[in-house]
Amino acid sequence: MIQPDRGAGGASPDLxxxxxxxxxLVIGAGAAGARTAIELVEQGIDPEDVLVIGKRAHGDxxxxxxxxxxxxxxxxxxPEDDPAIxxxxxxxxxxxxxxxxxxxxxTRRMPRLLRxxxxxxxxxxxxxxxxxxxxxxxxxxxxxxxFAGDHTGESLLDTLVAKAQSLSVPYRENxxxxxxxxxxxxxxxxxxxxxxxxxxxWAGDAALFENVAFRxxxxxxxxxxxxxxxxxxxxxxxxxxxxxxxVAFDGATSYTVLATGMLGDDTLxxxxxxxxxxTEADDxxxxx
Ligand SMILES: Cc1cc2nc3c(=O)[nH]c(=O)nc-3n(C[C@H](O)[C@H](O)[C@H](O)COP(=O)(O)OP(=O)(O)OC[C@H]3O[C@@H](n4cnc5c(N)ncnc54)[C@H](O)[C@@H]3O)c2cc1C
Numbered sequence: 001m002i003q004p005d006r007g008a009g010g011a012s013p014d015l016x017x018x019x020x021x022x023x024x025l026v027i028g029a030g031a032a033g034a035r036t037a038i039e040l041v042e043q044g045i046d047p048e049d050v051l052v053i054g055k056r057a058h059g060d061x062x063x064x065x066x067x068x069x070x071x072x073x074x075x076x077x078x079p080e081d082d083p084a085i086x087x088x089x090x091x092x093x094x095x096x097x098x099x100x101x102x103x104x105x106x107t108r109r110m111p112r113l114l115r116x117x118x119x120x121x122x123x124x125x126x127x128x129x130x131x132x133x134x135x136x137x138x139x140x141x142x143x144x145x146x147f148a149g150d151h152t153g154e155s156l157l158d159t160l161v162a163k164a165q166s167l168s169v170p171y172r173e174n175x176x177x178x179x180x181x182x183x184x185x186x187x188x189x190x191x192x193x194x195x196x197x198x199x200x201x202w203a204g205d206a207a208l209f210e211n212v213a214f215r216x217x218x219x220x221x222x223x224x225x226x227x228x229x230x231x232x233x234x235x236x237x238x239x240x241x242x243x244x245x246x247v248a249f250d251g252a253t254s255y256t257v258l259a260t261g262m263l264g265d266d267t268l269x270x271x272x273x274x275x276x277x278x279t280e281a282d283d284x285x286x287x288x
Contacts, residue, residue, distance in 0.1 A: 022051040027177050029054030030061030031153075034160035037169045047168040055176040059157060066153030068137055069145035072110030076127060076134045078142035083107045085141055093139035114146050122159040123148045185249035186220040189232075189257045196241065196263045202231040211235045225251035230270075232259065242268050250274070 024040055026033045029052050037052045054061065073081040086107040091098060118124060118132060125133040125147055137145035148155035164171070189201045191212045198213040209218040212235075226249060232242040241263060249255055254275050261267030 020051060023049035024051075026050065026052040027180075028052075028061075029058060029161075029171060029173070031063040031156055031160055034157065034164050037164050038160065038167060041164075041167045041169060047170065050169055052164070052169060052171045053175045053177065054171070054173050056174065058171060058173045059161060061157060062153075063157045064154045066156070067150050069135070069147030069152045070110075070114065070156070071137065071140060071144050072114040072146060073107065073142070073144055074111050074114060074132060074134060074146065076131050076143070078134075078144075081142040081144055083111065086110070086144060089139055089141050117156065117159055120159050120163045123155045125149055179252060181252045183225050183251045184222050185225045185251055186222050186254040187249065187257065188220045188255070189218045189259075191216050191259060193259045193261065193263055193268060196234075196259070196268070198235040199241070200233045200235050200237075201257070202233065203228040220254065223249060225249055225253075230257065232270075242270060244270055244272075247272065 026037050033052050037050055040050050041047050073083045073086045075081040087103050090103045127133050132146050134143045135145050136143050189209055189212055191214050198211045201209045203223055208221040212218050227246045230244040230247050231240045233240050256273045258271045260269050260271055
């Protein structure tokens with residue numbers, strides 16, 4: 001469902017909704033989004049089943065700010081360069097925080113991907129022989145950075161957008177995605193009752209978490225959006241110490257159930273906090 005812009009000067013929004021039915025919605029129209037759309041179509045998806053959305057005008061993405069260039073072990077000037085050395089340089093510069101598998105995959109693919117962009121018309125700076133020129137750039141052992149003058153990112157995005165357009169990939173600009181609605185709800189539990197034992201958490205007939213101890217936060221469990229009886233039981237027991245009946249969980253929403261009060265004086269209760277945090281990246285909780 002798309003709601004058009006407010007228009008100049010923050011005028012009243014035109015609230016006419018538009019329903020767009022596509023199989024694949026690509027959110028983001030920078031280099032990653034454009035390249036994803038190209039891949040989808042090249043893998044056989046009908047372009048009419050794809051829609052690329054960007055919150056700003058087409059071609060206005062961070063990708064256009066990338067000026068230094070793109071790294072890949074082409075070996076234009078330094079034939080001893082190799083994707084394995086590129087990977088080693090990347091891991092070292094990343095202080096070994098980056099994912100080695102992903103680094104290896106990206107560095108191995110980069111020579112082919114740089115040449116692919118060349119085939120699609122990227123305006124690389126060239127050597128006198130007409131090869132893709134490469135220069136030194138931060139943290140690289142060899143001249144490994146391919147570039148297009150001082151406008152590498154702009155040229156890159158232009159190339160990808162032109163390629164996507166040649167494949168008839170539909171694109172909508174100035175559309176801001178504020179929330180992705182799904183039928184899934186995410187639930188986690190925080191044990192904050194000092195005199196209660198470790199607990200199991202049930203939603204209806206399903207055990208969500210086992211053995212969550214005092215001061216621990218469970219991971220998120222995904223359930224269908226619905227209303228559930230939430231049952232808190234001492235770990236391994238059948239009787240509940242706290243039962244919340246018919247708690248409604250909406251889709252595309254994350255819930256944190258916080259136990260409150262004390263078991264000993266009968267003040268045990270719970271607070272439900274709803275948030276729209278929905279990505280794995282936000283899931284920094286401790287597994288039960
Ligand atoms: C100043 C600068 C210099 C850089 N120099 C280099 C360099 O020399 N070499 C290099 O490799 N990298 C460089 N980078 C990094 C590089 O630009 C980024 O890694 C790259 O552009 C990321 O591409 P992307 O497609 O993932 O994201 P982006 O290009 O940022 O695209 C994101 C897209 O998502 C859309 N979007 C975001 N939120 C929403 C929303 N809520 N709803 C709808 N649409 C949304 C945006 O409109 C945009 O279309 C530089 C970055 C900057 C800022």
